[in-house]
Each structure stands twice: as C-alpha cells, then as structure tokens.
Amino acid sequence: MGDRIFIGVAWPYANGSLHLGQIAGAYLPPDIFARYHRMKGNQVLMVSGSDQHGTPITLRAEREGVEPGAIAARYHQEFLESWQKLGISFDLFTSTGTANHTRVVQEVFLTLLEKGYIYKDTASQPFCPHCQRFLTDRYIGGTCPYCRSEKARGDQCDDCGKPLNAIELVDPQCSFCGEAPQFRDSEHFFLKLSAFQDRLLDWVKEKNYWRQNVRNFTIGYLEGGLNDRAITRDIDWGVPLPLPGFEGKRIYVWFEAVIGYLSAAKEWAGSGGDGEKWCDFWQGDETRGYYFIGKDNIIFHTVIWPAMLMGCGNLNLPYDVPANEFLTIEGKKLSTSRNWAVWLPDYLSRYDPDPLRYLLSISMPEASDTDFSWSEFIRRNNDELVATYGNLVHRVLTFTYRKFGGCVPEPGELDDKSKDIIEGAESAIGEVGKLLHECHFKEAIKSAMSLAQEANRYLDMKSPWKVIKDDRQAAATALYVATTVISSLRTVLYPFLPFSSQKLHEYLGFAGGVEDDGWRLRSPVPGQKLLPPEPLFSKLDEGLAEEESNRLRQSSSQ
Ligand SMILES: [Zn+2]
C-alpha cells in the first residue's frame, strides 16, 4: 500500500466559462500530480466543485434576471463537460449547493463557535442609502489600502492578493449606483483569526519546501498582523446559519467555500459506501494534503483555512500549497470582463486536449507569470509535439509494423549506445517522478521531452531504414531499443498527455489502461503484437496563429 495523497483544487465560481488562466494556474497541475501518484500506486483523492454562492453568481443572476441557482446549475454542467474533454480526472467534482456541504459547513461553524473561535459582535457594514441594501464583497468597490489599486473589492484586492474588509477600502462605492455607502451597525459572527497568528507563523516558517513566492507572501502577511473577520453577511443566497434568529443572514462565501475540501471528501466517502473513509485522507501522518490554486487565493489556503482547521482540531493542515502565478494572454493581462481571455469550451470545440496540456505544462507559470500566445501554441505543437515526439513514435512504429510482421522484433546483442539509451529510458522514470513528486511540473515535462530528443539522435545514428537492406538483425535491434524508449515516454508523458499516451499504449500492443502499468519501465516483449499505428498528433497550419489572434482581438473590448 502506497502513500495517501489528498488533492484539493480551487473551487471555480459557477458564473462563467473556464479560461486558460484558470487551467494553467489551478486545474492542470493537480491533474498531472494526481495521475502521477495514481500510477505510482498511491491512493489519491482529488476533489473540487463549483462555488455556487458568492456575489459573482448573484451579480450575474441580477444582470440576466434569473435565479442564482439557474446560473450555478448551467455552469456546473459546463465545468463537468470541460473536465471530461480536457481530461481533468477529479475523483469528485461536486458543488457548494449540496445538502451535504451545508451540513458540514454548519458543523464546522458550531464547532468553532463552541471552542470560542467564532464570536458575535456588531459590525459596521456598508449600506447603500440609494439602493437600500447592505453591500458585501463584490457589491462594493474602492481603492486598496495596501497597493492603491482602484479595482479593489469589499472582500479582496485582486492586484495585490490581500483579503480586505469593506471598511478598509479607501473611497468606497456601491457597485450598482456608484454612490458612497454609509456604514451601519449589524450583528455578525466573527472568526477569531488573531488567536492563530503565532501558531500559523511557526507552522509556515517550517515549510521550507514550499514555493518561495507562496511562503514569503504568507509570512509577510502574517507578520503584518491578523484581524478577526466577519463570517456572516446580510444576504439571502448562501449557507444559512445553524442558529435561530439569524434567518436574514448567510455564511460568508470565503468561510464556507474552503470547507468544501472537507465536505467533498465526506461526500466522496458516502457515495463509495464507507462514510468514514474520508478520515484516511484527513487524519494521521500517512496522508498529505496538497492544495492547487492561483496566486490570488494564497492567503485563504495558507492562513484562513489552516486557522479554521487548527480551530477544529484533529484534521490535517495543508502539507503544501503549490500556488501558481498568472498566465497572460498574448502579452497582456488576462481580463474576463474585457473578454481578453481564451475560453476553454471554445478551445476544446476546435482543438485536441493534449496540445494545450503540453503547452501549459511546458510554460507553466510556476515561479513567475508566463504568456500564452497562439503563435507559441502552434509552434510548440508543430516543432515539439509533432516533430520531436510524434514523429519519433510514428516512424518507429510504422516501420516496425511494416517490416517485422506487425510485431516487436527480436533484438540481437546490444551495443553501448543501445545500452545507454535504454538506461536513459529507465532513469527518466525516476527523474521525472522525482520532479513531479516535488511539484516541479515544467522541469518534469522538459526532462521527459529530452528523452525523446535523445531517442531521435539514437535513431538517426542507427538508421534502421537504411541498415535493414544489409543487416536485418541490426535494424531489428535498433527498433526493439526504440520501442522500449517509446514505452518509457508513454509512461513519463502520461500525466501530461493522457490521451496520446493511452493511444501509444494500445499501438505498442499493451492491454488495458496505461495507468495500470505503474510508474516503471515496462519493455515491450519481442513478438508482442502491435496495433496499426496512427500519428499521435497533427500538424497545425501556421496561418491559424494569426486567425486566432485576430479573433481574440475582435471579440475583446480591450
Ligand atoms: Zn491591493
């Protein structure tokens, strides 16, 4: 029995389609990680769900004149289709709209209340006298007191990533009418974050294996001092309080959505027939919890969620929070409101999933922002995926299939070059695995691709297509060696390129799923029957880059 790995993935707001920034930032990395660990034989639980509450959804519902639940249901369905097409392999992708989630949130609330980490107080809440309503998070905008961005909202500043209380905003404005709000007293519950400051700081300082940006940002934030935060609000869409007398209030979305990691684990356990199985992934030293998010979400996962877990007790804190930086689009900051974005359903309606997975892996914004451009997408597809990896596989398999009766040939004695490359195929498994284990995804795929480059050099040197005329045995040996290297590539590239790895698995004549073979080099056996191979990837017309760029520019108001 291997390790147990809990993978929590950011909960997307169900108020719009997914875009490539979210995929590169938070959804592709955990899928790569999960596939690797499953193949390694570890037990993995990867969960997320659509965030059905929060003002992004109510704002959209008000704009469209429909119920918030209708918006949430529409995008939840679209998310499920997107995961399936892109191959994001959640064990459970649920939503915050379930009865189970409400129950778990209310349990956590009552536990923290009982332990004194939640208390009641009057809070000064922004109220718009013109609109006659309380303004929470995105219903109020203003200037960030930390970085002076004018686009801060009542819950956080996206530009510097700091969570905010509405009262901290400089020049606050109602998002509906633009008027300055009044602040009125209202009774609310507060999370006593201040009680956790020292414990959190000690905990984060020990995490020397965390990404530098995540750790430094968290330490800086904690050293600035933690304020208690209101966790309820005057609104009617969200999780109700489990106490009488607060019917007009709901639990604040930032408090409630992070509990989704726990409620989803419980839902997964219940649906599997063993309601207690979630404990395997949440308690004890045998399991590690990883949280994959974008950098705008760091504090919620390195400060607020750990504080809530510390308060509850007997639940594991995050082991790592490998947050990514941002993806820019054709050199400019991605903006959903100005439609400067590449939308995932749109991409998937015209292109295969693996070329996107490849590009976003090899230029993943791990340590700094990276850029997506259509010309880079086409270039990497044609020059690397097709020319380096796809052609290697295709020329080896078609030639072997044609000249050796559709079977893996019997090798003769291996020379040093052949032994070296087989050793390279073997050690790639260990090297790529180590990098994946440490969440260095970009380095991992580069390391895997260097094996493909080496294999191309080996084949050019051995040229079995020429040699076969005079020395059939030498050609057989080279092709046997090449199929072994390809078999290794099938494994090490599987977490990144699951669709093409599965095809390759079948062309090589292996049965079942590529994942079943485990994280090891499985050499094809001489005589093993191959399937008639097809190219793994298709070359894309270079003119598409301009076409796509123009489409992006035309549909954007940027
Ligand atoms: Zn700011």
Ligand SMILES: [Zn+2]
């Ligand atoms: Zn107003």
